[in-house]
Amino acid sequence: MTGFASPLTGYLLVAALLFAIGLAGALVRRNAIMVLIGIELMLNAANLNFIAFWRYGPHPEALTGMMFAIFSIAVAAAEAAVGLGLVIAIYRHTGTTELDKINRMKG
Amino acid sequence: MNPVFYILAALTIGGGLAAMLLKHLIHAALAVTVAFAGLALLFLQLDAQFAGFAQILIYIGAVAILIVFAILLTHGAELPKGGVFSKSWLVGLVIAAGVFAVLAWAILQSIRALPQQAAAPVVTVHDIGNALVGRYVLPLEIVALLLTAATIGAVIVAMHEKAVQK
Numbered sequence: 204m205t206g207f208a209s210p211l212t213g214y215l216l217v218a219a220l221l222f223a224i225g226l227a228g229a230l231v232r233r234n235a236i237m238v239l240i241g242i243e244l245m246l247n248a249a250n251l252n253f254i255a256f257w258r259y260g261p262h263p264e265a266l267t268g269m270m271f272a273i274f275s276i277a278v279a280a281a282e283a284a285v286g287l288g289l290v291i292a293i294y295r296h297t298g299t300t301e302l303d304k305i306n307r308m309k310g
Numbered sequence: 311m312n313p314v315f316y317i318l319a320a321l322t323i324g325g326g327l328a329a330m331l332l333k334h335l336i337h338a339a340l341a342v343t344v345a346f347a348g349l350a351l352l353f354l355q356l357d358a359q360f361a362g363f364a365q366i367l368i369y370i371g372a373v374a375i376l377i378v379f380a381i382l383l384t385h386g387a388e389l390p391k392g393g394v395f396s397k398s399w400l401v402g403l404v405i406a407a408g409v410f411a412v413l414a415w416a417i418l419q420s421i422r423a424l425p426q427q428a429a430a431p432v433v434t435v436h437d438i439g440n441a442l443v444g445r446y447v448l449p450l451e452i453v454a455l456l457l458t459a460a461t462i463g464a465v466i467v468a469m470h471e472k473a474v475q476k
Contacts, residue, residue, distance in 0.1 A: 209421065209424045209425065209426050209427075210315070210427070211424050211425060212417060212418075212421055212424060213315060213319070214315075214352070214356070215417045215424075216414060216417055217319045217322065217323065217352070219410055219413035219414055219417060220323055220410060220414075221322060221323060221326050221345075221349075222409070222410075222413065223406045223407065223409055223410030223413070224323070224326040224327055224330055224406070225326065225330075226402075226405070226406040226409055227330060227402055227403055227405075227406035227407075228329070228330035230396075230401075230402030230403075230405060230406060231330070231395050231396060231399045231402040231403060231406075232330065232394060232395065232396070233390065233392070233393070233394060233395065233396045234335060234386060234390070234394065236335060236377065236380055236381055236384070236386055237330075237335065237338060237394075239377070240329060240330075240338065240339070240342050240377060241330065243342070243369075243373065244326050244329070244330075244342065244345065247345070247346065247349050247369070250349070250361075250365075251349060251352060251353075254352075254353050254356050254358045254361055255356060257356075257358065257431075258356040258357055258358065258428065258430075258431065259424070259425045259428045260425065260428075261425065263428070263431030263433065264431060264433070264437075266433065266437065266438065266441045269358060269360070269361060269433070269438065270438075270441060270442070270446050270449070272358070272361050273360070273361060273364060273438075274446075274449055274453055276361070276364055276365065276368055276369075277368075277453045277456075277457065278453065278456065279373075280368050280372060280373060280457075281456055281457050281460035281461075282460075283373045283376055283377075284376065284460055284461065284464040285460050285463055285464045285467065287376055287377065287379075287380040287464075287468075288463070288464035288465070288467040288468035289467055289468075290380055290384060291380060291383050291384060291467075291468045292467050292468055294383070294384040294385075295470070300384045300386060301390055301392075302396070303396060303397070
């Protein structure tokens with residue numbers, strides 16, 4: 204029992220670090236698929252926050268945070284499907300998935 | 311704070327870091343799967359069994375496989391010539407570090423205001439199902455519509471271009 208005053212603090216710090224890692228990956232990597240993976244990590248960090256606040260909040264029986272996390276997982280799954288479909292379509296069109304080579308909006 | 315939390319946190323953060331640093335896309339996809347698994351175990355540690363198993367099913371079962379398929383379909387397994395990081399990597403790193411600094415500062419400032427220990431909530435899948443078709447029925451329907459639209463949209467977008475032009 205050392206370190207943080209509350210276990211919630213530990214979970215929030217882990218989520219913040221994971222969010223920062225995902226953000227760094229989305230900003231720094233050149234491949235479009237890696238950017239999508241970074242976005243997935245950021246969404247997962249937000250889910251961890253929802254679940255942690257649900258667990259240590261005053262009314263866990265209301266299930267608000269849990270429901271938010273479940274709907275967030277569903278929306279993230281839809282986002283991943285559409286995002287990866289777009290990456291495949293762009294690869295067919297331009298022959299690359301490297302974002303700094305895709306610099307034209309038209310054809 | 312028990313040691314299990316530290317192990318799971320190290321697993322999750324290590325998986326995320328490895329995913330963002332590894333050069334090969336396939337290795338990165340495997341590392342991000344480790345991070346997803348660590349998150350699912352953290353959910354279980356937080357007594358959210360349903361969310362934990364949903365995380366395993368959806369992220370490890372579906373999203374990770376989808377990422378591997380996308381890598382293989384776009385020949386992402388080959389290493390790019392110009393390196394894996396963009397030219398403006400320093401700016402991105404500074405922004406991410408700044409965001410983490412602000413978030414960590416806010417969390418550490420509010421340690422006293424955060425709730426301390428709480429009894430483990432007893433929530434069965436039965437309760438979650440009742441809430442989903444009771445209080446949360448409208449979001450459930452909207453998510454159903456969204457998933458249908460996203461599935462059709464993903465198929466249409468990824469369909470072969472010639473097939474669309476017919």
